[in-house]
Amino acid sequence: AQSVAQPEDQVNVAEGNPLTVKCTYSVSGNPYLFWYVQYPNRGLQFLLKYITGDNLVKGSYGFEAEFNKSQTSFHLKKPSALVSDSALYFCAVRVSRGGTYKYIFGTGTRLKVLA
Amino acid sequence: EPEVTQTPSHQVTQMGQEVILRCVPISNHLYFYWYRQILGQKVEFLVSFYNNEISEKSEIFDDQFSVERPDGSNFTLKIRSTKLEDSAMYFCASILSQGREKLFFGSGTQLSVL
Numbered sequence: 646a647q648s649v650a651q652p653e654d655q656v657n658v659a660e661g662n663p664l665t666v667k668c669t670y671s672v673s674g675n676p677y678l679f680w681y682v683q684y685p686n687r688g689l690q691f692l693l694k695y696i697t698g699d700n701l702v703k704g705s706y707g708f709e710a711e712f713n714k715s716q717t718s719f720h721l722k723k724p725s726a727l728v729s730d731s732a733l734y735f736c737a738v739r740v741s742r743g744g745t746y747k748y749i750f751g752t753g754t755r756l757k758v759l760a
Numbered sequence: 761e762p763e764v765t766q767t768p769s770h771q772v773t774q775m776g777q778e779v780i781l782r783c784v785p786i787s788n789h790l791y792f793y794w795y796r797q798i799l800g801q802k803v804e805f806l807v808s809f810y811n812n813e814i815s816e817k818s819e820i821f822d823d824q825f826s827v828e829r830p831d832g833s834n835f836t837l838k839i840r841s842t843k844l845e846d847s848a849m850y851f852c853a854s855i856l857s858q859g860r861e862k863l864f865f866g867s868g869t870q871l872s873v874l
Contacts, residue, residue, distance in 0.1 A: 677861060688764070688851050688865030689803070696861065735803060739861065745815040746858050747793070750803040 647672045647740045649719075651751035658726045659759050666721040666754045668736030677739035678719040679748070680710055682732050689735060689750075695719060706730070726758045762786040766852050766866035773842055773873055781837045781869045783852030791855045792835045793863070794827065796820075796848040803851070809835065842873045 649670045658664045670676055677696055681689040693704025700712045710721045721734060736751040765784040773779050785792050794806040808815040809827055817825075826838045835854075839846055852866045 679861070681863075681865075686867070688853075688867045689863075690865070691862045694861050733800070742816055744858075745791070745808060745810055747805050747808050747816055748863055749805060750795075752802045 647738060648749060649678075649736045649738050649751040651734075651736055651754045653754050654752075655755045655757065657757045657759060660728050661725050664721075664723050664726045664730070664756065664758070666734050666736075666756060668719045668721065668751060669717050670719060670736075670738050671717065672738055672740065676719075678710075678712065679737040679739070680704065680708070680719075680721050681735045681737060681750070682706075683735065683753075684732050692721070692734075726756075728758045728760050731756055731758045762864065764852055764854055764864050764866035766850075766869050768869060769867065770870045771872070773871070775844055775873055776841050779839050779842055779871060781839075781850050781852075781871070783835045783837070783866055784833055785835055785852065785854035786856075786864055787833070789854035789856050789864070791815075791858065792827075792829070793853040793855075794837050795851045795853060795865075797851065797868070798848045800849070806837070806850075839871075842871075844873050847871055847873045 679694045680692040683689050695702050695712045703709045708723050733753050735753050737748045767782045792809040797803045805818050807817040807821045824840045829835050849868045849870050851868045853863045
């Protein structure tokens with residue numbers, strides 16, 4: 646079955662330190678991978694995507710993600726965390742069936758950036 | 761940026777009652793989705809909808825669930841006879857086309873079944 650896994654329920658990091666939120670995937674064929682962020686009482690917001698090309702993709706709010714095919718990973722990173730980055734982060738994969746697509750989300754990782 | 765709008769933001773209902781959750785997708789989008797999130801954590805796919813019919817549905821989306829796009833703008837999710845375990849945050853999402861990748865989500869409807 647095609648899926649994504651986020652092994653950490655929560656990640657704590659001090660403000661100004663680099664952060665990493667982990668994601669691994671299991672898909673057949675070339676993966677279309679995404680990161681979404683959810684702030685309290687809001688829907689999910691698109692952060693970035695990997696479709697093809699450069700393994701390091703840049704997204705909104707200074708976030709980037711590194712695609713690693715050999716490790717089937719797509720970890721989210723930011724060089725210097727802000728308190729305002731505290732939110733729930735979801736990794737997702739797009740899968741196709743019969744010509745249409747759906748997005749499968751991981752279980753989410755809560756990021757807490759401490760002042 | 762354009763927005764997906766969902767109403768109501770909160771819905772409280774008694775077990776066995778019917779509820780209709782409403783969504784107004786972004787106007788030129790063609791593909792629509794319902795997801796639900798339980799206990800503020802896992803986001804689960806319910807159904808996808810294109811060209812006035814269901815493209816795919818999950819095992820959660822049983823006979824108690826239905827979707828329709830009655831008037832070309834609204835996209836509704838109906839739960840015919842709610843159960844306690846239907847309590848969740850329900851998100852509507854839309855996308856312009858299958859060639860695009862950015863899903864736009866609404867802010868959700870928190871459904872509480874008592």
